[in-house]
Amino acid sequence: MRDGMGPDDIERQLRDSFDARARAGVPDGAMPPPPRFATAGAAPRRHGRWLAPLAAAAVVLAVVGTVLGLQSGSGHHGQQPVAGPSGRQTSPPVLQTSATAAPVDIRMVPVDGATYGVGMPVVAYFSQRFSSAKPLVAATSVTVSGKPVHAAWYFEKSAKPGYPVEGHLRMRDYWPAHVDVHVTVAANAITPATTVNFHTGARTIAVVEDAKHQMVVTSDDKSLGVFPVSLGTDSTPTGRGTKVIMAKQPSICLSGPGFHGCGIKYAQQLTFSGEYLIAAPWNAALGLRDTSNGCTNLTSADAEYLYRHLRVGDVVKYPDTTGPMMQVAGGLGDWNVPWAVWLKGGLIPTG
Amino acid sequence: MARTGDADAAVAALFQAQRLPMVRLARLLVDDLETAEDVVQDAFSALHRKWGSITSHDAAIGYLRTSVVNGSRSVLRRRRTARAHPWPDATKWSADSADSGLLVAEEHREVLAALRQLPTRQREVIVLRYWSELPEAEIAAALGISVGAVKSSASRGREAIAALLGGMS
Structure with a gap:
């Protein structure tokens, strides 16, 4: 159908595709309440814009929304999402229980409900560095089709702006084929509660x-x-x-x-x-x-x-091949790290 | 039309009528819905602040549109650094596939993927031309460029998309 496509075809195709994107991506019914505008001065910028009303209620929000374009899978299942000022679904506020604990924004890469190959690690981005991963490790549980399994975190520097650390979570070997993987991170001294669920396809x-x-x-x-x-x-x-x-x-x-x-x-x-x-x-x-x-x-x-x-x-x-050895940070190079090394945690010790 | 005391009601009315088209415009410029909503929210906030200098309904729409384009552009600029780390695209691809309720047919997805690879200016012109259906003069006004630049960006954008779709090979 694309052979001999002329300028008119391109124009028609652009209009059709834009129309399809608009209808599929932005449903008509998704109208939030009108915003309340700041009456004086500039509106608070960036995250602060929608954090401000909640901060007034003396809570710290687990930031899941983003301007960075990453569609996070860090849902909070079993809890009722609340609509933020812009109408988007944001996660419920998490009470900060200790004055010294600084919850780190954590965002997971597997998209909730999606199906991945068995080599897919869970990748979490952290908005701050932390000195020990022990609380996070203790708060993490992983099940494969409902049964607990041993999976371990490995940390490295991240190139993602605003997220200096990334953690990769995997089992010793690939995930089993055709299973449901459920990762739960309970609220801990480092991060708020986070979950991600995905399926694996064939091996x-x-x-x-x-x-x-x-x-x-x-x-x-x-x-x-x-x-x-x-x-x-x-x-x-x-x-x-x-x-x-x-x-x-x-x-x-x-x-x-x-x-x-x-x-x-x-x-x-x-x-x-x-x-x-x-x-x-x-x-x-x-x-x-x-x-x-x-x-x-x-x-x-x-x-x-x-x-x-x-x-x-x-x-x-x-x-x-004769090129350089694949590194973890070169992509999803996780499987090139021996398990004994992985268990030490890399950039941030897990022991 | 421009008394600041009227601003709340007037901008709220515009919000009811214009939010959806503006979010759809932003969505084509920045790819994801959350960012698009942010950009549009900012545009309405800016319109509210500037209400005193807005002289007509058309001027308000034009102001919103320019704000959305500029806001989207600065998001893309910030994201360009992030693109060195191309996870967002990976997750987006998976998200589109996983979300059966919002599926866009494969042929459209190819066109939208091609759109994402255009330089920012070409992408803006193509979206304003074929989604917003603006005449070249209004595109030029919205982007602050000449009509000649609109014509050449549109032409180069169309050629690049045709090439990406394999139509020229």
Whole structure:
């Protein structure tokens, strides 16, 4: 349908898509009460704008709303949400029980109710550093389909503005396939209460074998196929280690040495540095030689197939590429940290 | 129309009529609903403060629209730093997929994903042109740029979106 698309088609498509976004994303019935405007001076800025009325009631709010664009999964289940001044659902206020305890804003990455691959860690962003994670560890409980399991926090510096620390929570091995994962953090000296619930899909593992220039994918121990690839050249080698799909985009722009292009399709992101699984119809060396800037190049048909069958949280291993070892902070590099090291807690000791 | 004593009632009436279209406009400029609501709330607060200098209904709408565009732009500027850490996109993708009640069809999602990759100016022009259906002169006024710049941004934006959708390949 997109072949030979002319300017009129683009204009029509833009109007249709904007209309669809408006109808789906902003329901007509979602009208909040009119705001009360500040009568003098400027309105309090940023979070303070909607914190102010609550602060007057001498409470400290567990801030879940955000201007940073991250749609948090840190819901507060079992409690009635209250409507903030702007009409959005905000979490209920949490009473500060101790004058010295400073609740740290915590936001989790898995989206409540969504389904992820078995390699997906829970990622929590913390608005302040803290010296010991012991209270947080004691307050954390994780169940898999209702049964308690042992999962551990590992902390590192975060690049997210306003959130200097991020914690990753995982079990020793991947989550089991086809289960419900429920993470509860009870209110503690560090954070307010937070929960997140998500599902896991099939146990889907891809192994990219550089020596054979192929990618072998299994899902619940059944083969999804063997796909010819071309990886990074000697000067731009693909990183080594275990990576996890972080994001999927139907079409992206990519830049690299001597290269900038848009309309690159079926992109599945593996590292912050910009390694993706992508459709590379221009690459004649698939299955033969490494000619890319570090991305895993696939045929368009294979890339589309994998785009449909892999999900965020699925594991992609690079055991024999020559690039730098995948780090935790390089994306979802969690599985490259040995469990004994993980248990120490990284940046913030958990023991 | 502009007596400060009337401001509360007048802005409240405008809020009833204009909040939804303004939130929808902001949503196309900043992607997520919460931020869009924040931006629109700020725009109405600013309108209330400036009420004394607003001379007509049309001027009020124009002021709101410009505030929404400028507010969205500063959110994007702040977020650009955050984009070095591209989690927001990852979660957004999952959230859209998970939320079956608010599903946007795949073809529309591709267009919206392409929109997100445009430079800010092109994105603003495309949204004001094809969502707000503003004539070029009003887009120029809202953005504080020339009509020529509106034309060229619209043209480059359309070409980039066509390329992202694979229409040119």
